[in-house]
Amino acid sequence: MPNLNSVELKTLVPARDFARSKDFYQALGFQMPWSDDQLAYLHHGTCSFLLQNFYVHGQAENFVMHLLVEDVDAWHRHLAKEGIADRFGVRMGELVERPWKMREFVLFDPSEVLWRIAQNIQAR
Numbered sequence: 001m002p003n004l005n006s007v008e009l010k011t012l013v014p015a016r017d018f019a020r021s022k023d024f025y026q027a028l029g030f031q032m033p034w035s036d037d038q039l040a041y042l043h044h045g046t047c048s049f050l051l052q053n054f055y056v057h058g059q060a061e062n063f064v065m066h067l068l069v070e071d072v073d074a075w076h077r078h079l080a081k082e083g084i085a086d087r088f089g090v091r092m093g094e095l096v097e098r099p100w101k102m103r104e105f106v107l108f109d110p111s112e113v114l115w116r117i118a119q120n121i122q123a124r
Helices: 018-028 072-081 084-088
Strands: 012-014 031-035 039-044 047-052 064-068 096-098 102-108 114-120
Touching: 018 031, 018 039, 018 047, 018 084, 072 084, 072 102, 072 114
Parallel strands: 012 047, 064 114
Antiparallel strands: 031 039, 039 047, 096 102, 102 114
């Protein structure tokens, strides 16, 4: 029987300004153990993705990443305190509770990729 076990799934996130996007993600707390002129490997804990030096406006504005965290309030406070939105000229939303039992906020990266940073919440 063949071994069809999966190990990991990564997406390739587009970057309009590759250097600025790398700085942005590192400011968010992502580690970048490897990078060259075209690709960067970024991770935060066990979550990772590849940032690519490639940009198509229509793709980037329809690209969505979802990061599930343990404490979304702490993430929101930290990013606000660090002035990420002003520092990188991006938009960051307020915390909201969604009907699908998540508390989240949105953050756009410098290439307009939408990130939904969320935490599961208990039914009330």
